[in-house]
Amino acid sequence: MSSSGPSVNSEVNSVSKSRTKISDEAFERVATGLVEALERGTEAWPLPAPPMSDPDFPPIPPTSPHRLFEEGLGILSIDRGMFDRHLNTVVDLIVPHRMNLSDDPFEIHQKWLSRRMGDVADRLLFHIATDWLAQAFDPHAPNTDRWWLSIALLNGLATVPYGQPVHQGYHLVESIALAERPGTWHTQPDAGPQHMDWNAHAVVPRMSSTVVAHERGVDAARWVLERLEDGDLDRRLLLLEWIRLLLERKPLIEPLGLKDLLLRRASDPVGEVANKVTLCLAKAIEAD
Known part of the structure; x- marks a missing residue:
């Protein structure tokens, strides 16, 4: 043995x-x-x-x-x-x-x-x-x-503007706006001149154009965004992190009222929040 x-x-x-x-x-x-x-x-x-x-x-x-x-x-x-x-x-x-x-x-x-x-x-x-x-x-x-x-x-976990609440939280709020199971859609930010795969003459629809906002999903996602906007400093900073990422999804910008959120937060009493708005402006202008 x-x-x-x-x-x-x-x-x-x-x-x-x-x-x-x-x-x-x-x-x-x-x-x-x-x-x-x-x-x-x-x-x-x-x-x-x-x-x-x-x-x-x-x-x-x-x-x-x-x-x-x-x-x-x-x-x-x-x-x-x-x-x-x-x-x-x-x-x-x-x-x-x-x-x-x-x-x-x-x-x-x-x-x-x-x-x-x-x-x-x-x-x-x-x-x-x-x-x-x-x-x-x-x-x-x-x-x-x-x-x-x-x-x-999700609302209860969205507490700080770093770590899991930023990227995991954003992924979930995007999923809600689309009313799709997390990870079941395949999107990527639109390529621009700063990206290696950018082609100024491309006519093939890019992946992000397939994103479709869901009416009731958008209502729920806006509820979450508004809770962050009404929250403390960390929650408002997290909101700006999410907006920065959501601006990559053009079909979601208008339904989620992202530009209105940016305008309101530009007048935030805390300078740190208002400064974060400036990081989103280029993408917001590009979306027009």
């Missing part, structure tokens, strides 16, 4: 314990962060209506923010498999380069991950918001219960 058996079992147990410890710690952080984000995200009540719904099952809005908190925590607790899948994705993204690809990042980087659990939890919350929004925009069976959760969670 091979003598390696106990050693292998010991290694497996060590990996399992490391994964369980990180997973439990992350889950606790995410559960707390979820409730806090939903509390912030439902300060403006009621929430906007879902852009998509099944005509045979009319959407039933949540009766109160507290009811939404309970539902969100319930889904998180029941679908632990979804949570662990997202955790694996986040860990693979943020752990330092592994010399040996067979190494388990949970075991090798357990202490490193524990020290960065705040970042892990933030990323997980955006993954969950993305997952719920994708279910809300399922073209065959739109889940309106997930809609209320995802729109409130």
